[in-house]
Amino acid sequence: MPLARLGTTSWSLQPTDPADLVRLVHATGLEAVQLGLTPCIRDRAHWAGAVPALIEADVTLLSGMMQPVGEDYSTIERIRQTGGIRPDSTWEANEAMARAMAVLAANAGIGIVTMHAGFIPEDASAPEHGVMIDRLRLLTDIFAAEGVHLALETGQESAETLLAAMEAIDRPMLGVNFDPANMLLYGSGDPTRAMELLAAHIMALHLKDATPSPSPGAWGTETPLGRGDVDWDAFFSIARDLPREVDAVIEREGGDRRVEEIREAVDFVRAHFK
Numbered sequence: 001m002p003l004a005r006l007g008t009t010s011w012s013l014q015p016t017d018p019a020d021l022v023r024l025v026h027a028t029g030l031e032a033v034q035l036g037l038t039p040c041i042r043d044r045a046h047w048a049g050a051v052p053a054l055i056e057a058d059v060t061l062l063s064g065m066m067q068p069v070g071e072d073y074s075t076i077e078r079i080r081q082t083g084g085i086r087p088d089s090t091w092e093a094n095e096a097m098a099r100a101m102a103v104l105a106a107n108a109g110i111g112i113v114t115m116h117a118g119f120i121p122e123d124a125s126a127p128e129h130g131v132m133i134d135r136l137r138l139l140t141d142i143f144a145a146e147g148v149h150l151a152l153e154t155g156q157e158s159a160e161t162l163l164a165a166m167e168a169i170d171r172p173m174l175g176v177n178f179d180p181a182n183m184l185l186y187g188s189g190d191p192t193r194a195m196e197l198l199a200a201h202i203m204a205l206h207l208k209d210a211t212p213s214p215s216p217g218a219w220g221t222e223t224p225l226g227r228g229d230v231d232w233d234a235f236f237s238i239a240r241d242l243p244r245e246v247d248a249v250i251e252r253e254g255g256d257r258r259v260e261e262i263r264e265a266v267d268f269v270r271a272h273f274k
Contacts, residue, residue, distance in 0.1 A: 007250070064104075068094045069090045112203055113148055118132070150174050151175045156182075195234075202242055224264065239273065
């Protein structure tokens with residue numbers, strides 16, 4: 001099955017404002033984007049015009065992304081403490097943001113919003129596990145009420161833990177945003193095995209590459225597409241057999257040649273996925 005559409009992420013481009021975002025998307029040679037929606041909710045004075053600017057420029061909105069309040073990616077240990085909807089201290093703010101974001105996404109014609117859950121505990125009997133399942137079920141229902149799917153991004157949990165959590169949440173509007181590089185960056189498992197395990201639930205793909213860290217508990221290293229340790233032949237083989245068409249989004253979060261490397265990634269994807 002072919003990829004539905006190919007785009008990039010707004011945050012990869014590090015735009016200064018909506019007009020700059022439009023300019024940078026066009027500079028990649030793409031006409032589609034996954035839009036980070038958190039600034040549109042929490043910094044409306046600056047980013048409220050992002051959706052209309054993209055639509056007016058004929059840039060397709062593939063999906064949205066929710067970055068939960070308070071996340072700190074400085075180290076794996078810090079994001080473990082602050083990530084997703086796990087911390088009690090930020091839960092009320094994140095629930096409120098999700099309610100506003102669901103309406104924004106629906107009004108913009110965005111059908112999928114992605115996010116990291118936040119290191120779901122492996123032990124299903126742990127009290128914190130039950131709290132996170134309840135919170136994720138509520139968020140799924142909030143987005144579903146507006147006709148929007150919620151897709152949990154891979155990496156912070158093993159594929160087995162994420163799959164078990166999704167089965168416990170048991171909502172048809174919940175799926176997976178599969179990012180193979182994150183499995184390496186977090187040291188959470190083999191990307192090919194994870195993709196095979198989660199394939200039935202994949203709703204969107206992030207195209208990103210990385211090498212794992214030689215030290216447990218430390219970040220791996222993100223690389224341009226095709227220069228890391230992701231097995232792209234296996235990735236695209238599995239992608240061809242997914243049960244639904246999915247959008248593929250090139251993500252580049254490191255380096256200072258992001259537009260150029262995204263353009264190179266477009267060529268890489270089109271050469272490998274035919």
